[in-house]
Amino acid sequence: MITERFHKVEIIPRCLTFKRPAGTSRGVYTTRRSWEVRVRAAGGPPAPGIGECAPLPDLSRDYGADYETALSRACLDLQRKGYVDTESLRRYPSILFGLETAARHCERRGWRHYDTPFSRGQAGIPINGLIWMGDYAYMLRQVEEKLREGFRCVKLKIGAIDFERELSLLRHIRAHFSAREITLRVDANGAFTPSEAMEKLERLAEMDLHSIEQPIRAGQWDEMARLAATSPLPIALDEELIGSDTPDEKRRLLQTIHPQYLVLKPSLHGGIAGCTEWIRLAETLLGSSPEQPRWWITSALESQIGLNAIAQWCATLGNPLPQGLGTGEIFRDDRHRLIRREGDTIWFTDNEP
Numbered sequence: 001m002i003t004e005r006f007h008k009v010e011i012i013p014r015c016l017t018f019k020r021p022a023g024t025s026r027g028v029y030t031t032r033r034s035w036e037v038r039v040r041a042a043g044g045p046p047a048p049g050i051g052e053c054a055p056l057p058d059l060s061r062d063y064g065a066d067y068e069t070a071l072s073r074a075c076l077d078l079q080r081k082g083y084v085d086t087e088s089l090r091r092y093p094s095i096l097f098g099l100e101t102a103a104r105h106c107e108r109r110g111w112r113h114y115d116t117p118f119s120r121g122q123a124g125i126p127i128n129g130l131i132w133m134g135d136y137a138y139m140l141r142q143v144e145e146k147l148r149e150g151f152r153c154v155k156l157k158i159g160a161i162d163f164e165r166e167l168s169l170l171r172h173i174r175a176h177f178s179a180r181e182i183t184l185r186v187d188a189n190g191a192f193t194p195s196e197a198m199e200k201l202e203r204l205a206e207m208d209l210h211s212i213e214q215p216i217r218a219g220q221w222d223e224m225a226r227l228a229a230t231s232p233l234p235i236a237l238d239e240e241l242i243g244s245d246t247p248d249e250k251r252r253l254l255q256t257i258h259p260q261y262l263v264l265k266p267s268l269h270g271g272i273a274g275c276t277e278w279i280r281l282a283e284t285l286l287g288s289s290p291e292q293p294r295w296w297i298t299s300a301l302e303s304q305i306g307l308n309a310i311a312q313w314c315a316t317l318g319n320p321l322p323q324g325l326g327t328g329e330i331f332r333d334d335r336h337r338l339i340r341r342e343g344d345t346i347w348f349t350d351n352e353p
Helices: 067-081 093-108 136-148 163-176 194-205 221-230 247-257 271-285 304-314
Strands: 006-024 027-041 049-053 129-131 153-157 183-187 211-213 235-237 261-264 295-297 339-342 345-348
Touching: 006 067, 006 093, 027 067, 027 093, 049 093, 049 304, 067 093, 093 271, 093 304, 129 136, 136 153, 136 163, 153 163, 163 183, 163 194, 194 221, 221 235, 221 247, 247 271, 261 271, 271 295, 295 304, 304 339, 304 345
Parallel strands: 129 153, 153 183, 183 211, 211 235, 235 261, 261 295
Antiparallel strands: 006 027, 027 049, 339 345
16 A cells, blocks of 8 residues: 655765775775665654665666665655655665565654664674685684684685685684584685586585585576586575566566575675565475475674675574674674674674664
């Protein structure tokens, strides 16, 4: 039902600085540009609902020179209609995510977007420890630090250095911790070619890994389907999901490739609404279940505003796997303190209005 609920929207550009340069498959980030959206309800409290629109350069389908124009247009549309028009924003996942979570914040009148043990501070969410890309020594230091901090699931970005050196890192972990003690995930970000992928997957499988994200670059559906069907290592799709925005497009992708897992990022994969569609289709087409989920939730370098919104939603889903959520510790100048980390678990801290 259409209601004229939201009557004013503001856009505030932000630029945050990483504490340490963040090495990714798209290069090294030292700063993070985002747009904070603030929505106010007609007849509601004076405090706005706040959301974050944070597209990733060269990765987000809605990132480009006209991003601010598209964001302004979406905000004007929200003011005119009074509600977030999910259908019109399917091609703008980071904008949809920012607006739908700002609206949720406004409706709930606070940072507790849902009523869960997590939002009440009674339970945390286990996460994987992320190993940033870099040279061998840097990645090894990170691995040892994560293990000292008590992480029981570690995710390594691979494909940035020599493959043999990456295998050496994995052997280093397995020499001290079995697969029962430490779960290992790797993310190739499409670094392998189709011709070499199976050989590398077979060698990686010797390390008792949980899964590999995106072994070959996105868009090669037939090759990815072949790997998913024959790989000794479970395959998770990440970048492959970008651009499949409608239920029919999502269904066709899953029916073609039939991956073992999905890695869902609201800022990239359709906001909360779009990721919810992915989860429902995974249940139908991949045999996912609450006991054996075929997906997990990941953040994408958002600030505390976006990270909190993702974590609040994630906590409603009951997924027992370690999630790929951030720690809330990566920016020097993030003024919010909503998420804190204790060991390998993140917790909600409601110390702000």
